[in-house]
Amino acid sequence: MTTPLVSEFDGCGAGAQEEQLVRPAFLLVYLLLGIAFGVVLTRSEVLSWFRIQEMFRFQSFRMYGIIGSAVVTAAISVALLKRLGLKSASGESISISRRPLGAGIRYAAGGTIFGLGWALTGACPGPLFALVGDGVSVMIVAVFSALAGTWVYGWLRPRLPH
């Protein structure tokens, strides 16, 4: 049982905005986009433990430049898509649902806990999986450990402040 305030946050990550099953042809597009993303993560070196250390030690502009220009590119794209009022290839009108702020504790506390893990593993969730493909096979253990972490959150969730 959860309090009404907590139960309005359903799932994690981007959240489930719709309830339609995706058609197989579109799944192929998502697979190809994922492959492209895995290549980009590897070739841009953002999945390197060394790059993450360099970032948290403020010894190179590189990671800040990458994240900053990614945000600017995404923001311009999102603004353009909203302005144009386009529909997606699968037919929905394009919109990003905003996360409710609530008390904001979950973002500060959860963000800090993730930050600790990001610096220790040198990887956020995407890189965690890309690194397995990249030949750092021990990252399979980190993936299962991350699944355990998510599961324990699901278990403790009714008792955590959000």
Add this chain to the structure above:
Amino acid sequence: MTVLLSGEWPWYVAGPLIGLFVPALLITGNKVFGISGNLSHLCAALAPGKLEFFRYDWRKAGLWNLVFLAGVLIGGFIAFHAWPAQEIAISPQTTAALTRLGIHDFHSVAPRELFTWHALLTLRGFVSVVVGGFLVGFGTAYAAGCTSGHAISGLANFELPSLIAVLGFFAGGLAATYFILPFVLGGL
């Protein structure tokens, strides 16, 4: 083009390319770019238990994203085999700082002192892989997003929750870098 095929990508090539995944997913199927939701979807698919958080239709909510994630793993594999492995050209100050902490292997994407099966049996390997992985999973579920969902999608949509989360990412990352890593690495 030669920049893309060999050598390290400059930040102004890598960053915009990463940012373009946001409109690509919106245009394809009005999907919001965010990787960490997959950890919940996998829990919901594999071991939901009796937990309310995992009792939803993961196929409808996240099959597209799990397929994307499978692609990320395949993409890593392709990139690893298509290009020769090269040393990550980090700044000399970072190399010096890490050397002082006992890291001497700078030849691959992650230091082999920490990220091998053998190292898993040492305290520093265990903390880096097992404890670090757990915190990534717990933290992203609690914060409802990770670097992709909050730092890129959320900030690009000017969301205050994402800004709070990103400040948290850095608070945690700095704490781990300056207080936990020296202890864990230096102790052995």
